[in-house]
Amino acid sequence: MKTxxxxxxxxxMLFATASTSILIxxxxxxxxxxxxxxxxxxxxLKELFGSRWMPVSFQKESxxxxxxxxxxxxxxxxxxxxxxxxxxxxxxxxxxxxxxxEREILKPFIEILAGIPSVVIGFFGLVVLVPLIxxxxxxxxxxxxxxxxxxxxxxxxPTVVSISEDAxxxxxxxxxxxxxxxxxxxxxxxxxxxxxxALPGIVAAIMLGIGRxxxxxxxxxxxxxxxxxxxASPFDSVRTMTATIAAEMxxxxxxxxxYRALFCVGIVLLLATFGxxxxxxxxxxxxxxx
Amino acid sequence: MNEKAKKTVKQISISxxxxxxALMLISGCSRRxxxxxxxxxxxxxxxxxxxxxxxxxxETFMKQNPEIEVSxxxxxxxxxxxxxxxxxxxxxxxxxxxxxKELQLALQKNIHPHEIxxxxxxxxxxxxxxxxxKELTLEQLSKIFTDKSLRWSDVGGADxxxxxxxxxxSSGTYVFFQEMVLKKQDYMQDAKLMPATSAIIxxxxxxxxxxxxxxxxxxxxxxxxxxxxxVKADDNSPAVMPxxxxxxxxxxxxxxxxxxxxxGEPQGSVKTFMDFCLSEAGQKVVTDTGYVAVR
Numbered sequence: 379m380k381t382x383x384x385x386x387x388x389x390x391m392l393f394a395t396a397s398t399s400i401l402i403x404x405x406x407x408x409x410x411x412x413x414x415x416x417x418x419x420x421x422x423l424k425e426l427f428g429s430r431w432m433p434v435s436f437q438k439e440s441x442x443x444x445x446x447x448x449x450x451x452x453x454x455x456x457x458x459x460x461x462x463x464x465x466x467x468x469x470x471x472x473x474x475x476x477x478x479x480e481r482e483i484l485k486p487f488i489e490i491l492a493g494i495p496s497v498v499i500g501f502f503g504l505v506v507l508v509p510l511i512x513x514x515x516x517x518x519x520x521x522x523x524x525x526x527x528x529x530x531x532x533x534x535x536p537t538v539v540s541i542s543e544d545a546x547x548x549x550x551x552x553x554x555x556x557x558x559x560x561x562x563x564x565x566x567x568x569x570x571x572x573x574x575x576a577l578p579g580i581v582a583a584i585m586l587g588i589g590r591x592x593x594x595x596x597x598x599x600x601x602x603x604x605x606x607x608x609x610a611s612p613f614d615s616v617r618t619m620t621a622t623i624a625a626e627m628x629x630x631x632x633x634x635x636x637y638r639a640l641f642c643v644g645i646v647l648l649l650a651t652f653g654x655x656x657x658x659x660x661x662x663x664x665x666x667x668x
Numbered sequence: 669m670n671e672k673a674k675k676t677v678k679q680i681s682i683s684x685x686x687x688x689x690a691l692m693l694i695s696g697c698s699r700r701x702x703x704x705x706x707x708x709x710x711x712x713x714x715x716x717x718x719x720x721x722x723x724x725x726x727e728t729f730m731k732q733n734p735e736i737e738v739s740x741x742x743x744x745x746x747x748x749x750x751x752x753x754x755x756x757x758x759x760x761x762x763x764x765x766x767x768x769k770e771l772q773l774a775l776q777k778n779i780h781p782h783e784i785x786x787x788x789x790x791x792x793x794x795x796x797x798x799x800x801x802k803e804l805t806l807e808q809l810s811k812i813f814t815d816k817s818l819r820w821s822d823v824g825g826a827d828x829x830x831x832x833x834x835x836x837x838s839s840g841t842y843v844f845f846q847e848m849v850l851k852k853q854d855y856m857q858d859a860k861l862m863p864a865t866s867a868i869i870x871x872x873x874x875x876x877x878x879x880x881x882x883x884x885x886x887x888x889x890x891x892x893x894x895x896x897x898x899v900k901a902d903d904n905s906p907a908v909m910p911x912x913x914x915x916x917x918x919x920x921x922x923x924x925x926x927x928x929x930x931x932g933e934p935q936g937s938v939k940t941f942m943d944f945c946l947s948e949a950g951q952k953v954v955t956d957t958g959y960v961a962v963r
Contacts, residue, residue: 434837436852445857504867509874518877519831521860600867603860604836615860625836625863631770632750 410648413641421635426642431606431617433626433636441639443646445606449523449616450650453598456527456612457534457591458584464531465538465587466573466580472539473546474568492536500597503529508601517613521603524612529597534587541586545579546572578661585658592651595620619643710941712740714748714761715840717883718926721787721957722761728953729944736937745840752929753777758938760929763789763840782930786945788960790915791845791922792887793897794869796876801825803898803907806921809849812879816856820877832859833868833880844924845881869894881922884910885958915960926959 417423421441428442472484503525511528512520549572557567573580595618603615604625623640630637712722719742726738743751748760753774766774766781774781793809795801801824804812808823813832821827834855835842846852862868868880873893887896887910898907901921914920934942944950951961 430857432854432857434843434846435854436846437854504870508871512875518829519860519871519875521871599863604862605858605860607857615858617861621863625861626838630838631746631767631773632753634769 407648410641410644413638414645417635417638417642420638426639429608431622433630433639439636441635441642443619443643445608446617446619446622446643447646448608448610449602449606450592450618450620450647452523452610452612452616453526453530453602453618454588454591456523457530458588460527460531461534461538461587461591462584465535465583466542468535468539469542469546469580469583470568470573473543474572488536488539491532492540496533496594496597497600499529499532500600503597503601515613519603519615521601521615522613523602523609523616526598526602526616526618527612529601530591530594533594533597534591537590538583538587541583542576542580545576545583548579549575581661582658585654585661589651589654592647592654593620595624599624619647623647708736708937710736710738710759710938711757712738712759712761712928713743713751713757714929715745715763715926716742717763717789717839717841718761718787720885721926721954721959724953724957725941725945725950728949729941732944732949733937733940736940738941744838746838749781749929752781752931753779755779755931758930759941762927762929763924764843765927766929780932782932782934784928784930784942784946785925785962786928787926787951787954787962788915788923789926790884790910790920790960791841791881791924792884792910793879793881793899793922794872794887794890794894795879795897796872796874797893797895798876799825799895801897803900805900805903806849807902809899810851810853813845813850813859814853814856816858828877831875831878832856833871833878834859834861835865835868835881836861836863841881841883845922848924849922883958884915884960888958912955912960923960925962 417425425441426443428440429444430440430442431445432438432440468484468488472481476484507528508520508525510520511517511522511525553571553575554567557571558564562570598618599621602618602621604617604621605615606617606622607614609616623643626636627640630640712726719740722740726740729738730736745760745762745764748757748762749766749770751757752760753770754777760781766783771781793804799820801820804823811818812823812830813834818830819827820830832855834845837843846855860871862871862880865882865886868882869886869890872878872880873890879897882890887894896909898909899921900907908914908920910920910922915923928942928945930938930942946963948963951963954961
């Protein structure tokens with residue numbers, strides 16, 4: 379009798395802790411949505427589709443999100459392109475080809491990379507990477523989307539490596555044995571059997587890596603130059619959505635149109651990560667079925 | 669009820685009481701005491717430009733008045749004014765004047781911002797040390813920051829493009845520069861917005877084509893790495909280098925007052941602190957931290 383009561387209480391407590399995250403997610407959506415909703419009422423959503431982001435102006439304030447969205451997309455796409463070959467390649471090497479001593483050196487270093495605070499990476503980028511990019515591509519400045527993408531790739535690679543490596547390791551040894559027994563070479567086995575079998579895990583790893591890339595703020599803010607222009611060139615300066623929120627939130631007058639516009643940026647960002655998660659889920663399901 | 673269950677109930681009631689006390693303490697802390705003579709803690713919040721100055725003041729002041737504690741945080745002039753309006757800070761440090769909109773909001777909340785000019789800050793224009801340009805007029809500066817097509821050759825330099833660096837739009841310096849130098853025009857969209865003064869100094873010191881603006885104190889501290897440009901108010905005026913002297917006399921054209929805002933007239937320990945800031949010792953701190961004294 380007594381134990382049943384106790385068990386119920388513990389169960390309830392655990393349920394509460396587990397559902398906190400759901401409440402928080404809903405809470406965030408409601409709060410951000412409320413402020414963005416005010417924006418939809420007053421200047422109207424049409425304002426957001428402009429191509430000019432000029433929130434502080436004595437002439438006319440404009441809140442066009444297009445330069446910010448394209449900025450985030452460009453940096454994220456470039457970072458993903460850099461992350462996938464390095465991340466998956468490193469994971470394949472560590473799990474399949476590296477000797478035990480090599481693995482013991484490589485793994486901790488990759489994990490240290492994951493633990494470096496993004497401000498430190500950003501500062502490294504500003505002092506080392508930006509001048510390097512400037513001189514190697516002979517640009518007028520190294521404050522470019524490419525610089526941001528390289529730093530983001532640095533931050534995403536450890537995530538991709540460790541999760542992909544787990545996925546590759548968990549491929550049953552019998553698969554590999556069967557492939558080798560049929561006369562396939564080691565490389566053929568890796569690329570035709572092991573990696574495809576681990577693909578759901580690798581895709582999940584990449585998605586998680588991109589998740590970190592989209593949400594990352596500080597490092598990007600320090601090296602991309604933050605000029606709100608629409609461009610597809612990696613050698614132009616871009617302003618990302620996260621950097622915009624981080625840079626402008628501190629100073630904006632509470633309840634002003636600019637304040638609400640920043641919440642609209644937040645909604646777009648939320649929806650983007652939400653969509654990304656959905657896609658990742660779909661991918662995982664598809665590969666599990668197949 | 670057996671012994672164990674009683675114990676559990678007891679424990680629960682003890683933790684409930686503890687929680688209640690904790691809650692009372694928290695709510696008690698967040699309620700600000702009226703500015704009376706017994707107030708021990710003064711908070712200053714606002715302009716990032718002024719954080720260094722305010723904390724130097726706080727340090728010197730606390731040595732003289734050990735019974736009063738002064739805590740300083742940055743965040744930007746707007747953040748500070750918002751905090752003053754919400755009653756979460758005693759003093760707001762601002763590198764710009766309070767806006768009309770903010771003043772109206774304050775009066776709605778029954779807060780009466782009281783403005784005290786405590787120091788002056790010159791804005792220095794910095795370029796790479798190898799840049800041949802030595803002086804610029806305000807009009808040329810305005811063109812550089814608003815007109816994308818302008819090249820260094822248009823203002824007496826090499827035939828190369830100009831890399832324009834600005835502070836973020838959240839900075840009080842950004843707004844001041846826009847109002848005072850750009851004559852309220854918009855910055856060009858290609859201007860790179862840097863998150864901090866140190867980032868501007870860093871970029872200007874490595875980028876030959878860059879131009880940026882920073883507070884005089886920062887520029888003087890970094891004068892081995894960057895070149896400071898002399899500014900002419902118009903074509904016929906002499907070119908003036910920014911310095912304590914030229915900012916104080918008003919010869920150097922790009923200078924702004926720095927303010928502390930209070931709610932109403934200063935009283936009690938806040939008044940003691942304000943008197944200190946404007947005293948000889950307080951104004952010496954201003955000069956020591958790279959700003960220009962007003963008294």
